[in-house]
Amino acid sequence: MRYRVRHLTEYVYGAPVTLCYNMAHLLPRDTGNQTCLSRRLHVTPMPIYQTEGTDYFGNPTYYFSIQEPHKKLTIDVECLYEVTPLELANQLTLGSITCGELRQLLTDAGTPELRMVKEYLLNSPLIPRTAELAAFAQDTFADHVPVLQAALDFTHKIFNEFTFDPTATSVSTPVDQVLKEKRGVCQDFAHLAIACIRSVGLPARYISGYLETLPPPGQEKLVGADASHAWFAIYIPEMGWVEFDPTNDLMPSDQHIVTAWGRDYSDVTPLQGVIFDGGDSQNIKVSVDVQRC
Structure with missing residues (x-):
């Protein structure tokens, strides 16, 4: 079974964020019955620094930093998976x-x-x-x-x-x-x-x-x-x-698609990090689409 998964995350802040450092658990992980065939990741505004890595549990990670003022942050990830049914x-x-x-x-x-x-x-x-x-x-x-x-x-x-x-x-x-x-x-x-x-x-x-x-x-x-x-x-x-x-x-x-695993949710939070400024409020909107191909 093939699935195309799009995970769109949008943050809107009450005032401009002047600087942010983030780590995301949004990249695909291969498992015994799951393989990522392709992927696309786009962050707006454009990060001044970005790199991929692997955490303690073997989960793919994505680190990025934005150093320009912004009131909206968008992380758009789209992946194509091949999932084999388990016996x-x-x-x-x-x-x-x-x-x-x-x-x-x-x-x-x-x-x-x-x-x-x-x-x-x-x-x-x-x-x-x-x-x-x-x-x-x-x-x-x-x-x-x-x-x-x-x-x-x-x-x-x-x-x-x-x-x-x-x-x-x-x-x-x-x-x-x-x-x-x-x-x-x-x-x-x-x-x-x-x-x-x-x-x-x-x-x-x-x-x-x-x-x-x-x-x-x-x-x-x-x-x-x-x-x-x-x-x-x-x-x-x-x-x-x-x-x-x-x-x-x-x-x-074959209907479950793994992104990450750990001891609990705190190990695999989709996005975590530090922001400077941004006002007293922020709104987050998450949209996920899982489609058979």
């Missing part, structure tokens, strides 16, 4: 290791790979481990349950017990509030799943990207109506990192 049926037959066995493997951590995986057991800036979170997940991730089955069941649990509500949270809403109110968006559900999984001693990471959405039957797809998406992955030794989408109660295959 989910084969994955379901591979996941035999139990939660208890994985916890013991991580305690021993006898290989470099397992030692690196242990990083995803720790607290991260937006995801703490707590007894309350562990209590919510401990029955699902009991020692005798295969990790893959537990992750599937927990994805289903979040989907059934939580309500998608874009007005209930913000990017900084803590996971304990999401657990209490049982409302949120894809970022909240991914953070909650990761927080619970880590709280029961298993490794999980945050994934940011895009999801192909389809209009209701008989209606045309609106330009700019798509959005960024978030889901999570859990580590299973014989399988590697296996992905789950609790917002949609499924295992991603």
Whole structure:
């Protein structure tokens, strides 16, 4: 399957910004079933300095600096992807290791790979481990349950017990509030799943990207109506990192497009940086289009 993804971000400031330094996680990342065939990135005003790099987690990064006064900043990224469907049926037959066995493997951590995986057991800036979170997940991730089955069941649990509500949270809403109110968006559900999984001693990471959405039957797809998406992955030794989408109660295959992964959203924020001046207010508008080619 081929997808063309356009991600347009516009900032409008209350007063001119005289200087800005930024880092973006908007460039494509290749994965085991995803390849970027082409890409285009355009920033307005023209940066005086720009360079690409790779962050600690292997995600492509784009750094740029603008040193002329501007009241509007536009970052326009367009990429063409080739996405190969994952063999989910084969994955379901591979996941035999139990939660208890994985916890013991991580305690021993006898290989470099397992030692690196242990990083995803720790607290991260937006995801703490707590007894309350562990209590919510401990029955699902009991020692005798295969990790893959537990992750599937927990994805289903979040989907059934939580309500998608874009007005209930913000990017900084803590996971304990999401657990209490049982409302949120894809970022909240991914953070909650990761927080619970880590709280029961298993490794999980945050994934940011895009999801192909389809209009209701008989209606045309609106330009700019798509959005960024978030889901999570859990580590299973014989399988590697296996992905789950609790917002949609499924295992991603060929409709999810990965941009970046890390410990939580703070590691893969689409744009972060420093501005000088700009007044007391700023408005941001994000438009995303995911189209099959």
